[in-house]
Amino acid sequence: NAGVTQTPKFQVLKTGQSMTLQCAQDMNHNSMYWYRQDPGMGLRLIYYSASEGTTDKGEVPNGYNVSRLNKREFSLRLESAAPSQTSVYFCASKTRDGTYNEQFFGPGTRLTVL
Amino acid sequence: EDQVTQSPEALRLQEGESSSLNCSYTVSGLRGLFWYRQDPGKGPEFLFTLYSAGEEKEKERLKATLTKKESFLHITAPKPEDSATYLCAVQAPGSARQLTFGSGTQLTVLP
Numbered sequence: 704n705a706g707v708t709q710t711p712k713f714q715v716l717k718t719g720q721s722m723t724l725q726c727a728q729d730m731n732h733n734s735m736y737w738y739r740q741d742p743g744m745g746l747r748l749i750y751y752s753a754s755e756g757t758t759d760k761g762e763v764p765n766g767y768n769v770s771r772l773n774k775r776e777f778s779l780r781l782e783s784a785a786p787s788q789t790s791v792y793f794c795a796s797k798t799r800d801g802t803y804n805e806q807f808f809g810p811g812t813r814l815t816v817l
Numbered sequence: 818e819d820q821v822t823q824s825p826e827a828l829r830l831q832e833g834e835s836s837s838l839n840c841s842y843t844v845s846g847l848r849g850l851f852w853y854r855q856d857p858g859k860g861p862e863f864l865f866t867l868y869s870a871g872e873e874k875e876k877e878r879l880k881a882t883l884t885k886k887e888s889f890l891h892i893t894a895p896k897p898e899d900s901a902t903y904l905c906a907v908q909a910p911g912s913a914r915q916l917t918f919g920s921g922t923q924l925t926v927l928p
Binding site for chain 1: 821849853859861862863866906915916918919920
């Protein structure tokens with residue numbers, strides 16, 4: 704099992720450009736999540752998908768959109784990138800939403816917006 | 818509002834020098850406390866889940882404990898390969914989907 708995979712690993716954008724971050728999991732998990740990690744602030748939830756076909760906003764959703772393409776894949780889109788979106792983005796998954804068990808994380812995408 | 822505070826921010830130990838990391842939390846009715854390890858340039862790696870005060874879990878040189886206000890990650894006789902950032906996160910009732918993370922403790926174990 705590869706677990707949670709993310710592409711790309713690194714990306715540099717100019718202000719106003721758009722891009723999509725890809726995430727896939729092969730653990731047959733129902734729930735998937737997108738976080739951002741900034742120095743000194745801990746991980747913060749952007750969007751989540753409790754199950755295939757559903758998505759909801761997390762703590763910091765502004766400037767982002769998501770698509771749950773199927774059970775395996777959950778993408779994060781920046782329509783018009785801003786320097787404030789420079790961060791490390793992590794995708795995570797867990798067996799099922801509504802449970803208090805652990806989430807498993809991917810390796811991250813390091814995004815710089817100039 | 819749920820809050821998680823980790824201390825110290827950074828810790829340097831000599832190989833074999835045991836110590837503890839602290840995670841203090843403010844949450845109404847804790848449903849789960851999670852410890853993760855994060856290596857530079859990598860994603861968080863799950864270590865432990867604790868659900869109730871008094872619970873303890875161990876893995877190799879690591880032992881996690883939980884009280885009603887805080888959790889400790891005890892590191893016994895650490896090795897250089899234990900160097901990493903250790904993250905603590907909590908879940909509260911009604912927020913089964915959202916983890917609230919602390920900022921982490923950066924541990925360096927010197928040979």
